[in-house]
Amino acid sequence: MLLIPCPWCGPRDEAEFHYGGQAHVAYPDDPAALSDEEWARYLFFRDNPKGRFAERWSHAAGCRRWFTLTRDTSTNTFTNTSAAPEVTA
Amino acid sequence: MAERVSPLAGFEPVSAEGLRIAEVPFLTQVNLRADPESPAAAALGDALGVPLPAEPGTWARGDADVLWLGPDEWLVVGPPGGAAELESRLRKAAGEARVGVTDVSAQRTTVLVGGSRSRDLLAHGCALDLHPRMFGPGRCAQTSLARAQVVLAAREGGEFAVLVRSSFAAYLWAWLLDAAAEYL
Numbered sequence: 111m112l113l114i115p116c117p118w119c120g121p122r123d124e125a126e127f128h129y130g131g132q133a134h135v136a137y138p139d140d141p142a143a144l145s146d147e148e149w150a151r152y153l154f155f156r157d158n159p160k161g162r163f164a165e166r167w168s169h170a171a172g173c174r175r176w177f178t179l180t181r182d183t184s185t186n187t188f189t190n191t192s193a194a195p196e197v198t199a
Numbered sequence: 200m201a202e203r204v205s206p207l208a209g210f211e212p213v214s215a216e217g218l219r220i221a222e223v224p225f226l227t228q229v230n231l232r233a234d235p236e237s238p239a240a241a242a243l244g245d246a247l248g249v250p251l252p253a254e255p256g257t258w259a260r261g262d263a264d265v266l267w268l269g270p271d272e273w274l275v276v277g278p279p280g281g282a283a284e285l286e287s288r289l290r291k292a293a294g295e296a297r298v299g300v301t302d303v304s305a306q307r308t309t310v311l312v313g314g315s316r317s318r319d320l321l322a323h324g325c326a327l328d329l330h331p332r333m334f335g336p337g338r339c340a341q342t343s344l345a346r347a348q349v350v351l352a353a354r355e356g357g358e359f360a361v362l363v364r365s366s367f368a369a370y371l372w373a374w375l376l377d378a379a380a381e382y383l
Contacts, residue, residue, distance in 0.1 A: 118255045118270055119340065123326045126343060171348050172341045173255070173269040 115188055116169045117177050130166025132156045133178040160184050206308045206368035218314040218382045220375055225279040226309050227263070228362075229286055232272050232299035239296030246292035247275065258339040258352050266339045266352055274350065276309075276362075307350070308368050312375070313358035316382045321359060323378040325351070345374040 112124035138144055138152055157163065163183050168176045180189045205224030212221035233240045235253055244250035249261025251273055258266040263277035263285065277285055282302045289300045312320060318329045324345035327334060334340070339352040347370060350362040363371045 120256070122342070125326075171343050173272075174341075175269055 112186060114167060115179070116167075116172060116175075118173045118175055119169060122169065122172060126169060126171035128168040128170040130168055130176065133164040133166045162189060206365040207310070207372055210369075210372050213376065213379065213383065215314075215383045217316040218320060218379060219311070219317075220313075220372075220379065221311050222368075222372075223309040223311055223360075226304070227275075227277040227279060227281040227285055228302075228304045228307060229275040229277075229282065229289065230268075230272070230299070230301040230303045231265075231275055231289065233293070234271055234297070237296060239293050239298050242292045242294070242296075243289060243298070246288050256340050257337055259337070264352070266350060268341060268350070274303075274362075276360075305365065307362040307364055310361040310363060310368070310372065310375070311358060312361055313356065315357060316379075317357050317359055320375065320379050320382060321351070321361075324374065327351070329353075331357075345371060345378075347371050347374075 113121045114124055114127050115121050135152070135156070138148075141149065144152070160183055162180050164178055164180050166176060166178055168174065181187070182189060203225065205222060207222040207224070210222070213219065214221075231243065231251075233243060233251070235251060240251050247261045247263060247265055249259045249265060251265060252259045252267045255267055255270070258264055263275050266274040266276065268274050275285065275289070282304045286300055286302050289298075293300065321344065322329055325342060327340055327342050334353050336353050336355045339350065341348070341350050343349070344351070344361065344363075347363055347367040349371070352360040352362070354360060361371070
């Protein structure tokens with residue numbers, strides 16, 4: 111089980127978290143102008159790297175805050191935990 | 200007026216050497232949302248007789264207990280029957296500021312787990328490190344206890360307040376009794 115470092119509560123079991131997928135996926139400036147293919151690409155297409163991957167997590171069974179962490183998908187280590195992680199309300 | 204029945208009214212408190220489990224029903228609980236940096240947060244602290252705890256995972260005792268739930272969220276726990284007074288006191292202190300004050304007294308009931316075995320018992324179903332060095336008096340946490348969402352608050356003398364949702368209370372009580380079998 112992953113031990114996920116919540117920026118507020120400290121390291122907690124993976125079971126307390128909800129996964130939010132890839133981070134930094136920007137909402138289109140003008141969604142109405144997109145073609146169906148572009149819209150589907152925004153909705154469904156995500157990176158799947160081997161290595162560092164910025165992703166969203168929600169501490170669902172704890173403080174219920176969303177935050178962004180960088181996880182190495184091959185080693186499952188979190189890499190940006192020493193610096194203050196990006197937090198959004 | 201209809202008689203109020205607590206979620207654990209049908210269960211006998213447990214008292215054994217080294218372990219006590221008892222419900223404290225109907226505690227007043229008020230959820231508080233405020234910007235911790237704002238003047239309103241200071242005013243709310245004054246109204247409660249203790250500054251809102253800013254350090255994650257801590258609670259403080261003023262006129263009521265103030266538990267940290269999130270960076271801009273606290274749970275104020277007081278004696279039974281004081282919800283209306285507490286809510287209006289907090290609203291008055293907040294004034295026009297962007298502050299959320301919500302009476303959530305019916306959301307959870309409180310189970311007190313005390314005695315020298317209390318940490319061992321809770322450790323059966325809780326992944327947190329409950330050692331006094333990590334989770335001593337004044338610490339609190341929202342976490343899972345036997346897969347039920349709870350708010351844990353450590354008090355003096357190895358006593359824990361376990362705040363659990365009313366609908367989960369009977370399940371958690373049964374689980375506590377089962378886990379406590381070896382200590383009774």
